[in-house]
Amino acid sequence: MDTVFIESLEVDTVIGAYDWERTIRQNLVVDVHMGWDNRPCAAEDALHLALDYAAVSERISVFAQSSNFELVETFAERLAGLLMDEFNIPWLRLKITKPGAVAGARGVGVEIERGCR
Numbered sequence: 001m002d003t004v005f006i007e008s009l010e011v012d013t014v015i016g017a018y019d020w021e022r023t024i025r026q027n028l029v030v031d032v033h034m035g036w037d038n039r040p041c042a043a044e045d046a047l048h049l050a051l052d053y054a055a056v057s058e059r060i061s062v063f064a065q066s067s068n069f070e071l072v073e074t075f076a077e078r079l080a081g082l083l084m085d086e087f088n089i090p091w092l093r094l095k096i097t098k099p100g101a102v103a104g105a106r107g108v109g110v111e112i113e114r115g116c117r
């Protein structure tokens, strides 16, 4: 299956399991690969047939703005479900990175794959 991807989208949210994290906003980095048949939109050169990466990026940013979770796992799971439902995405691989959360590591986080390719 073809994919449409978004790489290193920085979003701002409330995320963290520790008390000090509940009152601040932090950055997460979102990478997502989404299954899509790109042949119809390419044949007609038509955005309305494409999986619009700009619209998906905006939705991810809006979701992050209003979300408030302890775990990056929860953030990833909820976001994956929302994107698949709202954009009719049959399969996706989603990576959530929390930069600087662990001393000595550039980033830590999770990667999930949902749906069928």
Ligand SMILES: Nc1nc2c(c(=O)[nH]1)N=C([C@H](O)[C@@H](O)CO)CN2
Binding pocket: 015, 016, 017, 018, 021, 070, 071, 072, 073, 098, 101, 102
């Ligand atoms: N598997 C996870 N481990 C940890 C998480 C998490 O979301 N998933 N979160 C934390 C803390 O919030 C940490 O990021 C604060 O720096 C610790 N471990």
